[in-house]
Amino acid sequence: MTIAAEFISVSQVFGDFTAVDDIDLAITEGKLTTLLGPSGCGKTTSLRMLAGYSAPSSGTIEIAGVDSTRTPPEKRGLGMVFQSYALFPHLTVAENVGYGLKLRRVPAAERQKTVMETLDLVGLAHLAASKPKKLSGGQQQRVALARAIAIKPKLLLLDEPLSNLDARLRVQMRAEIRRIQAETGLTVVLVTHDQDEALEMSDDMVVMRSGRIMQQGSPQHVFRNPANRFVADFLGYENFVTTADGSLLAVRPEHLDVTAETPAGSTDGLRLEGRIADVAFRGVDLLVTVDAIDASGARVRLISDVRSTGVDSLAVGDSVSVNAAAGRLVALTD
Amino acid sequence: MKVRRPVASALAVAGYIVMIVPIMFVVATAFTGGETLRFPPEGVSLRWFEAALSYEPFLGALVSSLQLALLATVIALLIGVPVTLAIYRGKIPGKGIVEGLFLSPLIVPELVVGLALYQQLMIGLRLDNFPTLLIGHTVLMLPYAVRVTGASLALADPALEEAARGLGASPLRAFFTVTLPLLRPGIFSAGLLSFVTSFNNVPLSLLLQSRDFRTLPVTMLDYVQQSYDPMVAAMATLILAGTIVIAVVAERTVGFAKIFGGINR
Numbered sequence: 001m002t003i004a005a006e007f008i009s010v011s012q013v014f015g016d017f018t019a020v021d022d023i024d025l026a027i028t029e030g031k032l033t034t035l036l037g038p039s040g041c042g043k044t045t046s047l048r049m050l051a052g053y054s055a056p057s058s059g060t061i062e063i064a065g066v067d068s069t070r071t072p073p074e075k076r077g078l079g080m081v082f083q084s085y086a087l088f089p090h091l092t093v094a095e096n097v098g099y100g101l102k103l104r105r106v107p108a109a110e111r112q113k114t115v116m117e118t119l120d121l122v123g124l125a126h127l128a129a130s131k132p133k134k135l136s137g138g139q140q141q142r143v144a145l146a147r148a149i150a151i152k153p154k155l156l157l158l159d160e161p162l163s164n165l166d167a168r169l170r171v172q173m174r175a176e177i178r179r180i181q182a183e184t185g186l187t188v189v190l191v192t193h194d195q196d197e198a199l200e201m202s203d204d205m206v207v208m209r210s211g212r213i214m215q216q217g218s219p220q221h222v223f224r225n226p227a228n229r230f231v232a233d234f235l236g237y238e239n240f241v242t243t244a245d246g247s248l249l250a251v252r253p254e255h256l257d258v259t260a261e262t263p264a265g266s267t268d269g270l271r272l273e274g275r276i277a278d279v280a281f282r283g284v285d286l287l288v289t290v291d292a293i294d295a296s297g298a299r300v301r302l303i304s305d306v307r308s309t310g311v312d313s314l315a316v317g318d319s320v321s322v323n324a325a326a327g328r329l330v331a332l333t334d
Numbered sequence: 335m336k337v338r339r340p341v342a343s344a345l346a347v348a349g350y351i352v353m354i355v356p357i358m359f360v361v362a363t364a365f366t367g368g369e370t371l372r373f374p375p376e377g378v379s380l381r382w383f384e385a386a387l388s389y390e391p392f393l394g395a396l397v398s399s400l401q402l403a404l405l406a407t408v409i410a411l412l413i414g415v416p417v418t419l420a421i422y423r424g425k426i427p428g429k430g431i432v433e434g435l436f437l438s439p440l441i442v443p444e445l446v447v448g449l450a451l452y453q454q455l456m457i458g459l460r461l462d463n464f465p466t467l468l469i470g471h472t473v474l475m476l477p478y479a480v481r482v483t484g485a486s487l488a489l490a491d492p493a494l495e496e497a498a499r500g501l502g503a504s505p506l507r508a509f510f511t512v513t514l515p516l517l518r519p520g521i522f523s524a525g526l527l528s529f530v531t532s533f534n535n536v537p538l539s540l541l542l543q544s545r546d547f548r549t550l551p552v553t554m555l556d557y558v559q560q561s562y563d564p565m566v567a568a569m570a571t572l573i574l575a576g577t578i579v580i581a582v583v584a585e586r587t588v589g590f591a592k593i594f595g596g597i598n599r
Contacts, residue, residue, distance in 0.1 A: 053496055073499040080500045086493035090515045099511075100501035151501060 002029040003065070004155055004187040005050060010059030012045050012211075019045040021211035022059070027155070028204060032181050032188040036198040037208035038234070043191045044159055046208075050189065051157055052076050064154055079148030083160045085140045087132035093119070093143050094128040100151035118150045119143075121180060138169045145177070149184060156181075158190040162197060174201050195235055199223060207231050226250065228332050237330065238303045241270065242296035248332045253305035255328035258288045260313060262321040269326040274302065276318045281308065288314055290322050357574065364567040371564050382568035392569055395553035402464075402549060403532035406471035410528050411521060413472070414479025419513075421480070422487045423495075436480045439473050447473065448541035456542065463544040470538045475528035482527060486520025487513075526584055530577070 005027040012020040020042040027033050035043035048054045049061060052073035061069045068076060079100075087096050094115050101111045119125040122142035132140055141161060148156055161177070162170045178201055181188050192198055198205050199219045207214045207222065207230075215227040226232035229240060229248065237250040251270065262273070274292030286308040294300045302322055314320070359373050367377030386392055414436070420426055421433050439447065451470050455461040494516070498508035539549040548556075550573070558566050 051496075051500060053499075073496070074502045074504055076500075077502075078500060080497065082493040082497060084491050084493050086491055086497040088494060088497070088512055099498070099503075103502040103507070147497075147501070 003027065004029040004063070005189075006062045007046065007050075008060040008062065010046075010049065010056045010061060012042070012049060012054065013057040018211050020049070020056070023211070023213050025206060025213060025216070027187060027189055029187050030185055031203035032178070032190060032201055033204040033206060034190045034192055034198040034202040035206050035208060036192055036195060036234075037214075038193055040210075041208040042211040043193075043208050045211075047157055047159055047189060047191045050155070051078055051080050077151070077153055078155045078157055079151055079153030080157045081141075081144045081148050081159065081161050083163060085132075085144040085164075087140055087143055087147070089132055091131075092128065093124065093130050093132065093135070096132065096143055097146045097150050099147065104151065114150055118146045121149070121183065122146045122176075137165055138173065141165065141173065142176075145180065149180070149186070153186070156186045156188045158188065160191055160193070162192070162194075170197075177201065199235075207234060224330070226330060226332065232330065232332060239300070240332075241272070241294040241300055241302075242298060244295040246296065250330045250332055251324045251328055253287070253303045254285075255324050256302060256304040257323045258290060258304045258306055258314065258320050259323065260318065260320055263323060267323065267326075270322070270324040270329055272300075272302070272322045274320060274322055276314060276316050276320055277301065279314055279316060284308060286314070288320075290320060292322060360567050361571050361574065363564050364571040366564050366567075369563060371562050371567060375564075382564040383572070385565045386568040386572065389565060391548075391553050391557070392550065395548050395550040398547055399533055399550040402467055402471060403529050406468055406475055406532050407525050407528040409468070409472045410475035410479045411525055414476050414524065415483055415517070415521060417476075418480050418483045418487060419509075422484055423492065433480070433484075437477045440477045444474065444535070444537040445541065448538045451538075452541055462547075463542050464547045467539065467542045467547070467549075470542060471532045471535065474535065474538065475531055478527040478531060479524045482524035483517055483520040486517055490516045522587070523584070526580065530580070 003026045007023050007025040009022055009024060010020060011018065011022050023042075023046065025046070035046060037043050045054065049056050050063075052068070052071060052075075056069060059069070060067055063071075063076060063078075088099065091099065094112075097118055098111050098115045101114060106114065116125055116128065119128055122145055124139060124142050124146065127135065127139065127143075132143060135143065141164075145161075158177070162173050165173060174197060177188070177190075180186075190198075190201065202219050204216065205219050205222050206216045209230050215222055215231045217225075222231065223235055226235055226237060229250070232240070232250040236252060238253050239251040239256055241249050241251070243249060249270065256270075258276075262271075272292040272294060274290040276288060277291045278287075278289040280287040280289075284307070286306050288304045288306060290302045290304065292300055292302055304322065363371055363373055363375050364382060365378050365380070366372070366375030367379035367381065368375065417432070417436055421429050421436075426432070447470060451466050455466045455469065456463060490513070494512050495508050498512045499505070503511060533549075534551060535549070536551050536555065539552045540555070543549070543552050550569075554566050554569060
């Protein structure tokens with residue numbers, strides 16, 4: 001695995017706010033890496049440092065093995081798609097896509113060919129002569145993508161590219177970006193606050209919080225083995241219980257079962273007794289909130305996501321048994 | 335007809351009457367066949383237009399006024415546009431102070447500015463009245479240059495310049511291929527406003543006039559003090575016509591909404 005770009009002990013401090021706190025991060029060539037986290041976690045700042053729009057306060061950024069920490073953006077050869085798309089309003093779609101090629105002195109005929117090929121790739125060849133203002137949000141997004149791809153960038157950087165689209169289009173564009181990445185073989189770095197987006201699109205997922213990297217790995221790995229409470233919480237593990245020996249366990253709501261009767265036999269998994277505090281009918285499933293006391297003696301509020309068929313008997317105030325199989329329990333390190 | 339906001343509508347109509355009716359009197363008297371500036375005009379003729387256009391002091395002053403307005407506008411834009419960029423995009427400390435400084439000529443009474451320039455430049459440095467007037471007018475225009483171009487710059491997405499840089503443009507290249515084209519309507523309207531401000535200015539031009547260089551409004555003022563014939567009304571009508579032409583051109587090329595919309599936002 002070749003490393004396309006690397007952050008080495010990189011920090012970014014604005015006044016008394018540390019946006020990025022001493023991170024080390026390697027971006028693998030040909031893969032789609034997502035930087036995931038809530039707003040203010042440092043993901044966009046990291047992307048902007050990689051693109052060259054802001055210089056790190058300390059540390060080194062290498063692109064293709066070359067120290068590029070102080071290289072201005074125009075010399076980095078990266079393609080960036082902005083959250084606002086930032087299409088040049090005075091130029092046509094084709095001129096937008098050809099802008100970077102023109103600066104590279106690509107002859108007009110060849111430029112025209114590349115522009116049309118790239119617009120074809122995003123399915124917008126028929127709008128080449130339009131002005132960006134005439135386009136829908138989804139179309140503008142594709143033009144921004146085409147403009148970044150046309151220069152054959154070393155890396156394609158996407159800053160929350162789907163956040164301005166409506167829900168249906170967003171899901172559609174996830175697959176579209178994956179397809180384009182597969183066809184072009186580009187190394188992509190995508191910034192998002194949407195865990196579903198990150199899980200669906202990433203080859204490599206980097207979860208960030210308060211300027212630090214909390215966990216990095218494949219979506220499957222991170223989803224099944226969150227390293228700490230923050231990552232678990234962010235990825236939808238809603239239940240946290242402490243064991244008798246003081247270690248912290250996380251369980252997803254859908255892996256927690258609620259039964260009126262305590263199941264027969266012993267268990268090597270989790271079993272707690274509690275009382276139902278709330279039942280929310282969600283159609284296919286049912287969200288059952290149970291108040292219980294865990295093995296450490298602490299009060300815990302558990303949320304179980306059960307299939308709604310056959311559990312109509314659950315009601316607020318009922319005493320119930322809450323169970324999870326041993327394989328469903330995730331031990332957190334901190 | 336149902337009027338939705340009676341008070342506001344009445345005020346608007348009153349405003350139009352106050353502004354337009356006196357102008358209509360001037361225009362009407364300009365076409366008089368008589369000898370005096372009087373309403374209603376006696377007969378209709380173009381004789382006073384002919385007189386105005388062949389009156390040497392008016393023509394000379396018109397050329398002076400145009401020269402001054404044009405030159406001052408160009409200088410004001412050459413200073414104002416970079417200053418605007420520095421204020422809105424640059425990372426300079428004390429942006430507010432710099433902006434305040436460039437907007438201050440709007441507040442300081444022109445007579446004070448004029449007197450100061452007269453004392454310091456014409457008397458103190460023995461500068462000619464044309465360079466002094468040029469400096470004075472340029473200073474008066476800077477607020478328009480900064481405010482109006484600033485308004486259109488504030489509306490532009492800063493990511494546009496970053497996008498250009500990312501695609502391979504040097505800062506200078508990004509400015510000329512992206513920022514400047516976006517600012518063009520703003521610069522055009524700033525220029526237009528500056529030009530009109532200079533052309534119509536009386537207080538500064540009055541204080542800093544000389545025998546050899548005098549602007550048109552000052553010359554007209556002078557003329558009215560000495561004689562009361564309709565020639566001055568004819569000249570005023572011609573200026574009005576010129577202004578209307580400029581306004582129509584501005585509306586056709588850029589659009590008032592775009593020109594003046596920026597100021598309101």
